[in-house]
Amino acid sequence: MGVSYDTTVETFEWDIPESYTVASAVESHAEAFGDRVAVHFLDENGNRTERTYADIRDDKNRFANGLEELGVGKGDRVMHLFPRHPEAFAIQLGALSTGALLVPCSSMLRASDIEFRATDCSATTAVVHESLTEMVESALEETPLERVIVLDGDEREDDRFRTYESVVDGQPTEYDGPDLGVEDPMSINYTSGTTGKPKPVLHKHRWQYCFNRINAPFWWGIDADADLEEELLWATTGTGWAKWFWSPVGVGLTTGATQLIYDGEFEPETFLEILESEGVTRLCAVPTQYRMFASADLEDYDVDLTDALSAGEPLNQEPIERIEDAWGVTPRDGYGQTETVALVTNYPGIDVKSGSMGKPTPGVGATIVDLDEDEEAKPGEIGEIAVPVDSPAIFDGYYEKPELDEKKLSGDYYRTGDLATRDEDGYFFFEGRADDVIISAGYRIGPFEVEDALVSHEAVAEAAAVDSPHEERGSVVKTYVILADGYEGSEELQDELQKYMKAETAPYKYPRRIEFVDELPKTSSGKIRRVELRQQEQEKHG
Structure with a gap:
């Protein structure tokens, strides 16, 4: 799909049907083309x-x-x-x-x-x-x-x-x-x-309609003229994540496309074989998976890909160039959150600029605002990605949490917590988090959850969790640990704490790096200064 970015932005209009739900969309598809396969399901044993x-x-x-x-x-x-x-x-x-x-x-x-x-x-x-x-x-x-x-x-x-x-x-x-x-x-x-x-x-159900209007054409490249009978979509996400609603539900089902669902652990060679054997035309994966793909012999796989989409964290240039050289397809970043639809994308019709998240999607209103004021940042200035609170493409508040609604949605903008700059051509570039949330292999991890679980171990008196640069996963969880009296740091204790964390929390949250320290940097009011610890990690591993 080739489009004029400026024209699309200027002419885009919301026309949201009051009676729309994703269930009603599927009923409409079933009536129109009920015998079309919606899902090809494969398990790890090859059963279909x-x-x-x-x-x-x-x-x-x-x-x-x-x-x-x-x-x-x-x-x-x-x-x-x-x-x-x-x-x-x-x-x-x-x-x-x-x-x-x-x-x-x-x-x-x-x-x-x-x-x-x-x-x-x-x-x-x-x-x-x-x-x-x-x-x-x-x-x-x-x-x-x-x-x-x-x-x-x-x-x-x-x-x-x-x-x-x-x-x-x-x-x-x-x-x-x-x-x-x-x-x-x-x-x-x-x-x-x-x-x-x-x-x-x-x-609300509006979320799924917005995916159909935004994610489908301006990220997946599927518009009203697409020949869906010639397409096979594959989003590698799991059912418990917002990305499941972003793509398998919000794009696959709402458009009436056919999609592949594979229930197996990620192994680069297995996924590449499936891409080839199933004839997948559009793939959505996370940067960690693309980085691992790039280490394989991509030329050995005869794939039918026309689009490769990436989400969860910025995708570095090396896997992009590797996939371009092998398959002639440019992986395209898309940015959004659990709270939103795709806010910024490299979508068909604009040139992919190295290192960029892309441009704001039409109709959503995403922009970059000053860190202290609700005013748009100038090109080149670091600000926070934000969306007007009246945009139909963001969430409707926190369930029965009016105090959180007041904090996040009472101003002119919903602030995402993600920092970015914009160049003179309107492209966004990710600059990091405004807060301490850790993004590892596309997973969003709150430092409090890690620290709270870790200090419940008898050997830990205090802990601070931050992101630490990692070649494949983008970042991993690193914890600085002050030990309780009577304990000494060792590899054995590090292994014990990691096993403990895997049992206490979701495995993607466990600290892959642990450093035992005597003290943690703190503000005068006693809050941990994670920013200093992150800077240390950048110097060590960046």
Whole structure:
């Protein structure tokens, strides 16, 4: 898709249908081309399952009927915790069709994470894969959860548990649910911040429409003229992340495209073989994966890629050039957050400028503002990426957290916390975080979560977590640790702390680097000056 950037920005208009939901979009696709395959699903053993748009429509209606029979209705919170699975879309759309709010959870979480989320949003239902039930079981007594629906599980005597199969068994493929539209709540996505526990980001169904209008054409390159029967999309994200709603749901399902879902651990050679054998035309992956691809013999793979998209953190020039040389495709960065749609992208029609995030997407209003005032920064000045609070492309507040809404959404702009500069041509360049959030391999990690878990170990008196430069992952978590009396730093203790953290937190949060110190730099009020520690890491590893 070739477009004029300036013309597109000037002529873009929002025309948001009041009755839009992603479930209604799928129903429309099923009516128009129900036999089109929506999902090619592959597991790590090579087993294949396919779902057409008609299949997804019928299955989501079965699940919606089953949920309603169990007492789930409009406004209820439904957590889900499962790997990439053939039934993922049916479960998510079925819950949404009842008017319930989805609460996505990553399979990397721990029981304490599940307990916090379920309690914080008063979730009453959880849909859990059989392999992950243990973490929900251990948290069940301390949460408002009333029922657990187990995917691929066996029946139990405990009446709080149902199998997914029993919930949908015998249910009709038509569902007469509540009238829903773009202004009805859709999901609560938890995101890490600099202090406290993860925050509940509330989105309405409008979010998915905005993905269709923004992410699809201005990042994926899929516009109304695209021949979707010739396309196969693959986004490598998992079901518990906002990126799942950015791409597999927000682009794949809303446009009516066919997509590939692979449920297997990331191995560069395996993923490259799948790219080749399946004929993937558009790929969305994280920079860490592209960096590992670039180390392989890319010329050995005969791929059909026309677009390669990158998100989560800036992608450095080396893998971009490597993939360009081997496949003739330029990986294109896209920037956004759990709270937003794609705000800045290198989309078809503009030249990709080395090191740039791209230009603001049309209609969204993303800009760079002064660090202290709500005024736009001048070209070349470091400021904070921000979006007008009345933009339809951002979130609708934090679920039942008015104090957070007041803090983040009471001014003229929603400030993202990401620093950038803009050149004279309007391209944005990432300059770092305005706060202490750590971004590692695309994962957003709050330092408090790491520190809070680490100091619960008897050997740790105090800890500070910061990002440390890393060639493949972009950054990794580094912790500076003050030991409790009676303990001495050693490799053995470092290994013990890392194992402890893997058990206490999601594994992507554990500190890959630990340094034992006698003191931490602090302000006069006693707050840790992480900025000094980050500077040390830049000097060591940057």
